[in-house]
Amino acid sequence: MEKLFRTSPDLKVIYVLVRPKQGQTLQQRVFQILDSKLFEKVKEVCPNVHEKIRAISADLNQNDFAISKEDMQELLSHTNIVFHCAATVRFDDHLRHAVQLNVTATQQLLLMASQMPKLEAFIHISTAFSNCNLKHIDEVVYPCPVEPKKIIDSMEWLDDAIIDEITPKLIGDRPNTYTYTKALGEVVVQQEGGNLNIAIIRPSIVGATWQEPFPGWVDNLNGPSGLIIAAGKGFLRSIRATPMAVADLIPADTVVNLTLAVGWYTAVHRPKSTLVYHCTSGNLNPCNWGKMGLQVLATFEKIPFERAFRRPNADFTTNNITTHYWNAVSHRAPAIIYDFYLRLTGRKPRMTKLMNRLLRTLSMVEYFINRSWEWSTYNTEMLMSALSPEDQRVFNFDVRQLNWLEYIENYVLGVKKYLLKEDMAGIPEAKQHLKRLRNIHYLFNTALFLIAWRLLIARSQVARNVWFFIVSFCYKFLSYFRASSTLNA
Numbered sequence: 001m002e003k004l005f006r007t008s009p010d011l012k013v014i015y016v017l018v019r020p021k022q023g024q025t026l027q028q029r030v031f032q033i034l035d036s037k038l039f040e041k042v043k044e045v046c047p048n049v050h051e052k053i054r055a056i057s058a059d060l061n062q063n064d065f066a067i068s069k070e071d072m073q074e075l076l077s078h079t080n081i082v083f084h085c086a087a088t089v090r091f092d093d094h095l096r097h098a099v100q101l102n103v104t105a106t107q108q109l110l111l112m113a114s115q116m117p118k119l120e121a122f123i124h125i126s127t128a129f130s131n132c133n134l135k136h137i138d139e140v141v142y143p144c145p146v147e148p149k150k151i152i153d154s155m156e157w158l159d160d161a162i163i164d165e166i167t168p169k170l171i172g173d174r175p176n177t178y179t180y181t182k183a184l185g186e187v188v189v190q191q192e193g194g195n196l197n198i199a200i201i202r203p204s205i206v207g208a209t210w211q212e213p214f215p216g217w218v219d220n221l222n223g224p225s226g227l228i229i230a231a232g233k234g235f236l237r238s239i240r241a242t243p244m245a246v247a248d249l250i251p252a253d254t255v256v257n258l259t260l261a262v263g264w265y266t267a268v269h270r271p272k273s274t275l276v277y278h279c280t281s282g283n284l285n286p287c288n289w290g291k292m293g294l295q296v297l298a299t300f301e302k303i304p305f306e307r308a309f310r311r312p313n314a315d316f317t318t319n320n321i322t323t324h325y326w327n328a329v330s331h332r333a334p335a336i337i338y339d340f341y342l343r344l345t346g347r348k349p350r351m352t353k354l355m356n357r358l359l360r361t362l363s364m365v366e367y368f369i370n371r372s373w374e375w376s377t378y379n380t381e382m383l384m385s386a387l388s389p390e391d392q393r394v395f396n397f398d399v400r401q402l403n404w405l406e407y408i409e410n411y412v413l414g415v416k417k418y419l420l421k422e423d424m425a426g427i428p429e430a431k432q433h434l435k436r437l438r439n440i441h442y443l444f445n446t447a448l449f450l451i452a453w454r455l456l457i458a459r460s461q462v463a464r465n466v467w468f469f470i471v472s473f474c475y476k477f478l479s480y481f482r483a484s485s486t487l488n489a
């Protein structure tokens, strides 16, 4: 919406399907977004942007999306282009719910779209990981072993226990219900698109903005953002990741630019078949997880997060045993010790629970940070060459120009500002806090060493002998030093 109004202020109206949430009405939800920093630039070129966004109450879990008759009439008669990006993105969602949102709702939306007389294009947002069971992925819709229609039907009569039982068999070698249902959604789009002008966009891992409307803007915890917080606050200190595996991140504004360009191309050129566009970075400008982790850490040195639990650190491991070791030593043990301290001081323990949640999240993303994929980008490159030089500049989605180090630094800064809402004025205090943590760390390690050594001496003759040898050596060295300094005087 931001980019559309900034580049086309004459646009009449955008209908946005919204559900009320957390005690807020739809209007409040939309106005909260419009009143954010993100929309500051838009308001300069389009001051009446508030009037141009029409929030329509809709819940994709309901029949006909629970849209009122009047709203439905208005939507059907006025819509020129549909961007379908609503989905459940939870990796662990129950299959029934994931199918309802990512497959059935897509089917219903297509049906709705087929009743829109003025519709020019239907743009479906999928994910580059919908076929993550393959290593090389082309810009085509791959068939699923069980037809989506059969899956949709079966979800209506199977009970939860049976669904739980068949879920691993259905998702096969995909890691979760999210990627599986997004793949089903694509098949539905292809099979039931009828005469509609359809395109599918597959972004990889969406990160903060690169350039527009300003660098580093981010507003949710999906993808790396939540883990950047966990690392910056010192909760996450080691990760099972392959440093050389490609980190296929794609900035949010690049996805937006490609999506709008695809909307234009689909409406104007009306390709004969459904085109799939990969919105990925790996084959044009690859960055790996190792480089990303180092740059994230380097940025924490310059711009630390406030009130960190421990000093940020990054141990990458690919080994099962070291993963368990680091999880025990770097994650669970500090959490248990801290909770013990909270109990002692009469407060409610919370760190172990938080750490368990973090480890669960890690176990779910591990699949994606230990593999590399190749996505072909013929259609995306074709689209780039179809744009005029001016449009190539305004709707830039050429990731070859992306400087990763600069991007990651801005990303971390954006996480601090827009997700954690931390003030830059707090940086000196945050640095001071990290210094204190470092001293506590040294003190703790020294105390631990001395206790272990004392216990060892008490139990082992060899340790005692070594200890006496070190002490007598130090004593002789000191005596020699004292004697030679007296002679010199």
Ligand SMILES: CCCCCCCCCCCCCCCCCCCCCC(=O)SCCNC(=O)CCNC(=O)[C@H](O)C(C)(C)COP(=O)(O)OP(=O)(O)OC[C@H]1O[C@@H](n2cnc3c(N)ncnc32)[C@H](O)[C@@H]1OP(=O)(O)O
Residues within 6 Å of the ligand: 089, 090, 091, 092, 127, 128, 129, 204, 205, 206, 221, 222, 223, 224, 225, 226, 227, 228, 230, 231, 236, 237, 238, 239, 292, 293, 296, 297, 313, 314, 315, 316, 357, 360, 361, 364, 365, 368, 369
């Ligand atoms: C060692 C040092 C390292 C140093 C450097 C580090 C550098 C960085 C390197 C990092 C490598 C990056 C790898 C990314 C790979 C992504 C691949 C994506 C591929 C596909 C991309 C797509 O195509 S598409 C979007 C993908 N889809 C998601 O990305 C949603 C995932 N997510 C969930 O599937 C649920 O979230 C899940 C997890 C079940 C929990 O479920 P759950 O029930 O336990 O928790 P909830 O979600 O209910 O949230 C409960 C509380 O956790 C908060 N929270 C939510 N998410 C959080 C999160 N990610 N990290 C932290 N905190 C999070 C939330 O804000 C709540 O906070 P509160 O309680 O205070 O409100």
Ligand SMILES: NC(=O)C1=CN([C@@H]2O[C@H](COP(=O)(O)OP(=O)(O)OC[C@H]3O[C@@H](n4cnc5c(N)ncnc54)[C@H](OP(=O)(O)O)[C@@H]3O)[C@@H](O)[C@H]2O)C=CC1
Residues within 6 Å of the ligand: 017, 018, 019, 021, 058, 059, 060, 061, 084, 085, 086, 087, 088, 089, 101, 125, 126, 127, 128, 182, 202, 203, 204, 205, 206, 207, 220, 222, 223
């Ligand atoms: N983030 C990423 O890394 C990637 C995302 N994608 C795709 O991009 C799209 C957007 O994802 P992202 O922005 O990350 O995720 P979000 O969860 O932020 O966006 C999903 C949207 O769908 C809406 N939604 C979910 N359920 C319903 C419902 N029952 N009725 C109405 N609206 C609903 C949500 O509304 P509400 O705000 O009310 O919860 C939310 O605005 C998805 O299709 C996802 O698959 C693809 C690749 C990567």
